[in-house]
Structures are given as structure tokens and as C-alpha cells.
Amino acid sequence: MDLPTLDDLAVGGERVLVRADLNVPLEEGSVADDFRIRASVPTIAELRRRGARVVVCSHLGRPEGRDPAFGLAPVSARLGELGGFPTVQAPAVVGSEAAACVEGAPAGTVVVLENTRFEPGETRNDPELAAGLAALADRFVNDAFGTAHRAHASTVGVAERLPSAAGRLMEAEIGAFSRLLENPARPYVVVLGGAKVSDKLGVMRRLLPLVDLMLVGGGMCFTLLAAGGYEVGGSLVEESRLAEVRALLEGEDGAKLLLPDDLVVADRFAPDAARRIVAATRIPAGWIGLDIGPATIERFASVITRAESVFWNGPMGVFEWDRFRAGTAGIAAAVAACPGYTVVGGGDSVAALRRLGREGTVNHLSSGGGAGLAMLEGRELPALRALERWRR
Ligand code: ADP
Ligand code: MG
Secondary structure: OOOOEHHHOOOOOOEEEEEOOOOOOEEOOEEOOOHHHHHHHHHHHHHHHOOOEEEEEOOOOOOOOOOHHHOOHHHHHHHHHHHOOOEEEOOOOOOHHHHHHHHHOOOOOEEEOOOHHHOOOOOOOOHHHHHHHHOOOOEEEEOOHHHOOOOOHHHHHHHHOOOEEEOHHHHHHHHHHHHHHOOOOOOEEEEEOOOOHHHHHHHHHHHOOOOOEEEEOOOOHHHHHHHOOOOOOOOOOOHHHHHHHHHHHHOOOHHHEEOOOEEEEEOOOOOOOOEEEEEOOOOOOOOEEEEEOHHHHHHHHHHHHOOOEEEEEOOOOOOOOHHHOHHHHHHHHHHHHOOOEEEEEOHHHHHHHHHOOOHHHOOEEEOOOHHHHHHHOOOOOHHHHHHHOOOO
């Protein structure tokens, strides 16, 4: 993909609006995980260094209108700490108060606008909101890969109104996914897990012909096992997807799909449930599969450590509960040990990796879940499309 970057944009003395992805989890009003804020610092710092007057915007959560619980103040404070520059929190997204804040900010101070989803026009890409954002700046930089698959006012609308470029994080994300799509080093292994097979069917269909092996665990593997005719007890199954899944299993590349040999099953969906390890073909009635078993970990790990390219999305089990974390931990260890090119994407997958202390062990940790999958599916990302028009 040939997008304009910060190298193509004159920014000295200009007001530059940066769309970052600062959508972090909050706990009791403070930032619980600052991974996305950290990842947004390099672009903002570079623009500041080059003499731009930086204005940052982002969404945070899914507020219903102006809900103070979703205000960006804790995020802008953390951004300042991590970046080592002063920040000021604007009281609004657009309008005279936001404009006064931008105009009044001392040189070198980064202005953070309020949560873009406080404005109902954000998610429907309302032209008036886009014009309001564009009025606050002279240039636009999109660094929010995590929302690139959505056509919102702060991702698409504003890029149509100001000379625009992709930020450094956006560049890195696109580079990583392009490397997986265009001539990946082989063997190329994709590991999929997570809750729902319906989220991943598109990417399975598209990637199966391209990969050497696709390893499947997590909640989604039970729909595959069920489609193969096995009893899966009380495990998660998406009945409405059985036909599509069966077509994949029986299709030309079906043999590339590797399913678990054994599983950790629980007598109920609870952190302290009773646990058993059973063959994937013998899940007892009423028991629920919550993790892959030790034989599966070993088999998946031996495939992963010998791969030259690995993409992993979706935890192998309910890693939030320590009794069902071994599968995810085992795969994380194998990905860390893999000498090839490794990419991990997905909100929960990245959170799991960080929790396991392994975030430094992969080549690229993607901040975008849905956007990464959309890119791998070959879908057009509207926010990138909007930047393309500014290519020189
Ligand atoms: P990501 O955010 O990395 O894309 P998903 O959102 O697809 O991942 O899935 C993550 C969720 O899947 C986790 O909350 C995890 O508890 C859940 N999960 C994993 N395995 C199972 C399972 N066997 N049964 C139910 N839920 C599962
Ligand atoms: Mg998730």
C-alpha cells in the first residue's frame, strides 16, 4: 500500500490534528493498560519536534452521548507522562471551546480533544462534525490503525478536508500486515482462537489458500469440531455457521486446518470449575471446553517454532482465569521461541501476551483487532482509502 506518510507532510508552524487510537481500558477512572497510549507517542513526539502545533483526538469506549465517565482527561494526563511533554485536555470535541483551547495552547503543548464519540455524528461520518474537526487544524495525520476499518468523521471525513498522511504507527501496522500478505516467508502458520468463529470466518476463507497450516483453538474450535461430527458437550457452538465451517473443512485446503487433539473441559463456566483433560473426540455430555490440552500445546508449539512467518489472533482458552490459561501461555512461549517473523493481533490476544510478560518477544504487536483481520481478509479499509488521495 502506497500511502502518504509524515515524510510527505510539511508541518512546521502548522496545526496538525492527529487521530490516535487511545481507546484504553479504564478502571475506576484511571488507565488500566497504557499499551495504546505508548504506541501513539512516537508520531506525536515527531510532529512536536518538527515544530507542529499538535492536536490529538480519539474515541474511548462506547459512551451514550456525553458521559463524563468516558472523558479523555486520564488518558491525556498519561500521554503527557509517557511522552514527556505538556498536554491540555480540551472540554469539547469541536466548536468554540475546543477552538479556544487550541488557539490558547502555549507552543509545545499538545491539546487533546474530548472523546470523539461524545458527538453523535462521529460514527455516521457526519459532514458537519468532520468540518468542525477540520476547522481546528491545517493538516491531518491518521495514526489510528485500530479504527481504520470504520468510516467515521474523525477517520474518513476529516481526511477528505485537510492535507493528510499516515502516522508512524499506522505505517508500521500496514507494513507488518503487508509482509504477511505479500510473499510471506514459509512455512507460514496462522493460529486462530478467541470466542467466536463468526468473527474469523472471513479471514479463514481468505488465508487458508495462502498459509501452510492453520491451527485453531479457543472457543471457535468447537464449531469446527461439531461440524466434523463430534460431540462437544456444553462448549460454545455457533449453529448458524456449521454449514460454512463444514465447507471449509471439506474444501480444497481443509487439510491445512489443525484442530486440538485434547482439551481442558470444565463442569461449568466459572473460574473455580472442576477440570478434566479429555480427548477432543470425547467431551463428556454437559462439560465445557475452556482450553486446549497439553498434547495439543505440544503439537501446536512444534509447528509454530519451525515456522518462518506466524500470525496469531485469539486466545487458546479462557486465559482470564488461571486454570484455563495454560494453552494461551504455551502458544505465547512457542511464538516467543519462533525465530521467524511473528505478528500478534487482537485486543484480548495482546492483553494476554502482556499479562504473560511476553509483549517484547514478537516482531509486531498489533494494536488493531478488527482492522488487522479486515486487512488480512483483503477488505478495503476506508480510513486508508481516504488518505490515498493525498499521495504525491
Ligand atoms: P481478540 O480480542 O484477541 O481478537 P477475541 O475477542 O476473539 O480475541 O476472543 C477473546 C475471548 O475469547 C477471551 O475473552 C476468552 O476468554 C474467550 N475464549 C477463549 N477460549 C474460549 C472458550 N473455549 N470458551 C469460551 N470463551 C473462550
Ligand atoms: Mg476481543
